[in-house]
Amino acid sequence: MKHGCVKIFSFIVFVAVSACGKIVLAAEGEIADVPFFDSSKAWFGILLLIVCGSVVYFIEMARSGKDLKIRKIPGLEAIDEAVGRATEMGKSCLFVPGIQDINDIQTIAGLSVLSHVAGLVAQYDAHLEVPTSRSLVMSTARETVEAAYLSAGRPDAYNEDDIYYLTDEQFGYVAGVQGTMVREEPAACFYMGAFFAESLLLAETGNSIGAIQVAGTAMPSQLPFFVAACDFTLIGEEFFAASAYLSGEPHQIGSLKGQDVGKVIAAVLIVGGCILATLQQFSDSQVFDTAFSFFHDNILGNQGF
Amino acid sequence: MKQTVPFLIASIAGLLMIAANFFPFSQSWGEVTVKWFDILAAFAFIIGGGNLLKMNLQKVSERKAGWGFALVTVIAFLVTLFVGLGKVGTHPLADHPNHPWAAPYFQDGSSFWWVFNYVYLPLAATMFAMLAFYIASAAFRAFRAKNPEAIILLVVAFIILLGRTSAGLMLTDWIPDNTEWYSYLRAEKLTGVIMDVFNLAGNRAIMIGIALGVVSYSLKIVMGVDRSYLGSD
Numbered sequence: 001m002k003h004g005c006v007k008i009f010s011f012i013v014f015v016a017v018s019a020c021g022k023i024v025l026a027a028e029g030e031i032a033d034v035p036f037f038d039s040s041k042a043w044f045g046i047l048l049l050i051v052c053g054s055v056v057y058f059i060e061m062a063r064s065g066k067d068l069k070i071r072k073i074p075g076l077e078a079i080d081e082a083v084g085r086a087t088e089m090g091k092s093c094l095f096v097p098g099i100q101d102i103n104d105i106q107t108i109a110g111l112s113v114l115s116h117v118a119g120l121v122a123q124y125d126a127h128l129e130v131p132t133s134r135s136l137v138m139s140t141a142r143e144t145v146e147a148a149y150l151s152a153g154r155p156d157a158y159n160e161d162d163i164y165y166l167t168d169e170q171f172g173y174v175a176g177v178q179g180t181m182v183r184e185e186p187a188a189c190f191y192m193g194a195f196f197a198e199s200l201l202l203a204e205t206g207n208s209i210g211a212i213q214v215a216g217t218a219m220p221s222q223l224p225f226f227v228a229a230c231d232f233t234l235i236g237e238e239f240f241a242a243s244a245y246l247s248g249e250p251h252q253i254g255s256l257k258g259q260d261v262g263k264v265i266a267a268v269l270i271v272g273g274c275i276l277a278t279l280q281q282f283s284d285s286q287v288f289d290t291a292f293s294f295f296h297d298n299i300l301g302n303q304g305f
Numbered sequence: 306m307k308q309t310v311p312f313l314i315a316s317i318a319g320l321l322m323i324a325a326n327f328f329p330f331s332q333s334w335g336e337v338t339v340k341w342f343d344i345l346a347a348f349a350f351i352i353g354g355g356n357l358l359k360m361n362l363q364k365v366s367e368r369k370a371g372w373g374f375a376l377v378t379v380i381a382f383l384v385t386l387f388v389g390l391g392k393v394g395t396h397p398l399a400d401h402p403n404h405p406w407a408a409p410y411f412q413d414g415s416s417f418w419w420v421f422n423y424v425y426l427p428l429a430a431t432m433f434a435m436l437a438f439y440i441a442s443a444a445f446r447a448f449r450a451k452n453p454e455a456i457i458l459l460v461v462a463f464i465i466l467l468g469r470t471s472a473g474l475m476l477t478d479w480i481p482d483n484t485e486w487y488s489y490l491r492a493e494k495l496t497g498v499i500m501d502v503f504n505l506a507g508n509r510a511i512m513i514g515i516a517l518g519v520v521s522y523s524l525k526i527v528m529g530v531d532r533s534y535l536g537s538d
Binding site for chain 1: 307328329330345346349350352360374425428435436439440442443447508511514518520531533535536
């Protein structure tokens with residue numbers, strides 16, 4: 001076995017029953033030497049470890065009682081206002097958790113916001129509707145909303161039929177949600193999750209019925225649509241910060257501080273890269289050439305160490 | 306228990322996916338995890354289909370607002386399910402002439418194929434085409450010159466619109482296309498600079514924020530710091 005490698009044995013076993021009832025077994029396989037660690041991702045691994053390490057560090061720091069301050073996010077502050085407005089108007093709230101399945105991190109982040117929205121709805125005795133485009137999202141959303149109603153002390157007000165499945169098909173789902181919007185005219189619409197071309201179709205319909213709209217997504221191509229059509233939009237990282245921000249739990253807020261370390265690393269890499277690229281362009285020195293190629297091919301590329 | 310088991314599944318699956326990215330020998334573990342999810346999602350279709358039928362039949366029987374649409378949904382669902390599962394209209398394959406069920410349900414000319422191509426696709430295309438009108442109405446609101454920022458947005462949007470159409474190219478065609486600075490006043494070059502420099506810089510800033518958000522949020526899920534999406538114990 002080569003140094004730093006592991007052996008992988010992979011076999012396919014064939015089982016057949018002959019005409020006279022005998023069981024015949026055959027196997028075909030191969031043994032391959034594969035490296036234990038993919039060294040082309042070494043620098044990526046180091047950067048990931050630093051970011052994850054700083055997130056864990058700040059979570060622990062917050063747990064130990066250190067007071068951490070975070071900036072206000074208007075989009076999240078507006079959620080209370082939107083649910084309150086819907087309650088005053090005697091209309092419902094509509095929550096759309098995107099069109100991706102539960103294995104998408106944006107859907108999970110959206111469900112965390114749903115937990116907060118459902119808690120407020122239960123507190124204010126308003127009505128919440130959650131149409132989903134995936135069965136697993138429906139099941140998870142039901143659990144989330146039920147738990148929120150329970151924590152708000154209103155388990156009796158929970159109705160699982162308010163969280164329902166429409167269809168997996170993108171435009172079929174949009175048609176269904178638009179129909180609900182136009183018929184029931186919810187006073188508050190929340191779009192939190194992964195969205196594609198349907199983002200503007202939904203947000204413009206919500207705008208036409210005069211609903212207060214709060215959106216959050218990490219799809220850069222859909223952000224301009226939400227910004228144009230919604231009252232408040234959580235842009236990228238704000239959306240992922242939502243659950244920590246809304247929960248107000250110190251250890252969750254600590255994770256946001258950890259993210260800031262990642263931003264500092266990104267800024268250092270960008271500025272350092274710009275300086276190196278400029279020096280390499282204007283200087284004849286071999287040092288800058290070597291430093292730049294190491295930076296470009298090893299740290300940011302896939303050449304490893 | 307109701308929270309602990311899903312948390313453990315999420316946590317182990319997350320760790321396996323990370324390991325599969327860095328340790329080649331564990332790559333197949335990540336693939337198996339993804340397959341497990343696919344199997345789970347396939348079973349969940351039954352829950353979704355059942356819920357769809359229940360909700361829409363309820364609407365029809367109680368004559369709620371939009372019950373007619375619910376009726377159309379139920380009929381469409383049952384018809385598609387029947388022609389798909391029953392492989393209605395499929396023809397036996399040349400390799401298996403005595404086994405008509407061997408043909409795929411979406412075979413050219415089958416009923417399911419017909420429903421998909423002549424009912425579903427035109428309806429989906431209609432919905433998608435409506436996007437153009439929604440973009441126009443949203444742009445009308447967004448590009449109102451109310452303050453300096455909105456004026457900048459309006460001017461930039463106008464340049465991009467010009468640069469992406471033949472009208473813009475025709476209007477600035479008289480500017481020489483060379484390496485001089487003024488050649489950048491040509492609509493297509495100006496659009497290119499705005500998209501590749503200013504827009505790209507802003508877009509990358511958002512992408513970096515998103516990537517860090519994903520890392521931090523994934524870590525919270527793997528560590529069980531955020532369990533709000535799991536419901537109650």
